[in-house]
Amino acid sequence: MVELVVQKYGGTSLQTTGRMAEAADRIIKETKRGSQVIVVVSAMGRTTDDLTTLAGQVSSCPPAREMDLLLSTGEQVSCALMAMALKAGGVEAEALTGPQAGIITDFSYGDAVIKEVDPEPVRSRLKEGKVVIVSGFQGCPGGHEVATLGRGGSDTTAAVLAGALKADRCEIFTDVDGVYTADPGTITGARKYEQLDYESLSALAELGASVVHPRAAAAAEAWQIPLVVRSSLTEQTGTTILPGTWSPCSFPVIGVTSETGLSSFSLHEGADRREIGREWKNGLCPWKAVQHVKNRLYRIVVRNEEAPHTKSLLSRFGGRPDTGRALVHVIFRSKEEKQKAGSFMRDLPYTQDCFMVETQPHVWSMDVPERHRVNICQALHDRCMEKEAAPISAAH
Ligand SMILES: Nc1ncnc2c1ncn2[C@@H]1O[C@H](COP(=O)(O)OP(=O)(O)O)[C@@H](O)[C@H]1O
Ligand SMILES: N[C@@H](CC(=O)OP(=O)(O)O)C(=O)O
Known part of the structure; x- marks a missing residue:
């Protein structure tokens, strides 16, 4: 049976065009396994911070609507480049902005909530045999507007798309090989979870473990989508978050x-x-x-x-x-x-x-x-x- 897989690549995994090419190779491998693939991309490296700095240079209080118009471009750059890289690698691919991908949000510019997903735009392209690349972190609140989902929001795009399209799994590619007991970037001796339950992931995410956005953890749980958090830099298996009440150990x-x-x-x-x-x-x-x-x-x-x-x-x-x-x-x-x-x-x-x-x-x-x-x-x-x-x- 053909598997439907959503892969999300964060800014750290798309820092350079070299990294982007590595991500493209990974996507191509997944298609060669016979999977249908939806790719959600974040802005390259620190682009969102750089755009925020730019806004600050022209206004001490940038209007929320225009701020979102500005910030949403970061993900659109990655999205278009990724589609080009895939096509150059011989794979049919199409890039979509959040609004083009049918992601409908409320009007809270800067912290919009996804209200609905029209699965049709993505589904029709998958049927044509294409890899669909979606700009993370954004959606359409109405008309031809664009609103962003708040910092780290691409994880949410990926989890919600996976749910709406009934994907077999959603893989979050980042710069660490899984979810740890503490931030492995700063805490010596942090231990990796091979498997985790949704509730524990949400608890960690809500209280600052930036590896997965709390709304993404909640969406994956709501749709019961298996979530895999793994590194785009290695082949390690990562942390799998599975449906059910399975708990990894008696650790308090x-x-x-x-x-x-x-x-x-x-x-x-x-x-x-x-x-x-x-x-x-x-x-x-x-x-x-x-x-x-x-x-x-x-x-x-x-x-x-x-x-x-x-x-x-x-x-x-x-x-x-x-x-x-x-x-x-x-x-x-x-x-x-x-x-x-x-x-x-x-x-x-x-x-x-x-x-x-x-x-x-x-x-x-x-x-x-x-x-x-x-x-x-x-x-x-x-x-x-x-x-x-x-x-x-x-x-x-
Ligand atoms: N409990 C944790 N487990 C794993 N990583 C964590 C945890 N808490 C914080 N992090 C940090 O989350 C970072 C990944 O998130 P982020 O920088 O937003 O990546 P991306 O750009 O891929 O979305 C890691 O580099 C790591 O330092
Ligand atoms: N680019 C946005 C959205 C995002 O999700 O980024 P990342 O996946 O790199 O955390 C941000 O920096 O907040």
Whole structure:
């Protein structure tokens, strides 16, 4: 039976035209195995950052619509080049922008959500025997508009397309050979998962493991599409995320993650615990974490972009943002595992100017200065790993 495979290549896998040619060879090999292939591409290397810098040079507050028009071009360049590379390799291919590929979004420029996919444009080209290359990270909110899905959004394009077209699997090609217990780029001793369940992947992705976008993890789970995270630089098998409730081991910790680009507010005066709690529960503030530290001191952590809005909401408490903050998280399998681990999380090094905060019941979180983030993650990861002899698969 012919398999339908979606392959997504991230910016790190398309950094140069040389890398793009390697990706094209891999796609050609997949077609030679007899598969139908849909390819989703991100912008080459750091193109999205470069385009953002360009916008900043002409405007201190670029309009969201034009910003999306600008940023969406990065993926279109990769898409057109990839189709050319494939054709040069003797494979029939056609490049489509997100809107041309039938990806319909809402109107939230810069953070659009895919509402629907018209499978026809891609399906008809597959029927013609073509490899279909789709620009990731973008869709059409209506008319002839284009909206982008937020940073890292190409993963979501791939997972949603895989679901809508009922693909047999969705492969995310990146610069690491799978999903690890911590960022293998910065944390020594991070261990690779050979297999993982959707829930654990989502937990890691939502709390900062940038290897897969959280919306992609959620979409793969919703459609029950097998997801493979693997390296475009090696032939290693990667991490497979499969339907079912399979859990890789009895290891109590799923991983250690961190989030950057945050600001914290310390609220002293007149802060009423119940009032703060009400704001938090009502979701009026998109707060990432909140904590009653002691007596009348509260910490509230928000993304830098939300700091001005939060400051005005909390003005009656006199909160001032402290920038350059990060959150570090130890994600446990359950609330009970977190409670059991309580004692071994104490007495960490680097705790000056750090605050324990509440995020989710099964997650131990701390608000830390961004400059200490990696050291603190390393210490936490070491501590979690020393508790477990051989929890996952061998890696690194
Ligand atoms: N738990 C984790 N497992 C694997 N990689 C991780 C994890 N947390 C963070 N990363 C980082 O995610 C990076 C890949 O994501 P990204 O840079 O967005 O790649 P791409 O451009 O391919 O989308 C890796 O280089 C790695 O440093
Ligand atoms: N190019 C966009 C979208 C994306 O998904 O990129 P990547 O796959 O390289 O994370 C970004 O940089 O955010």
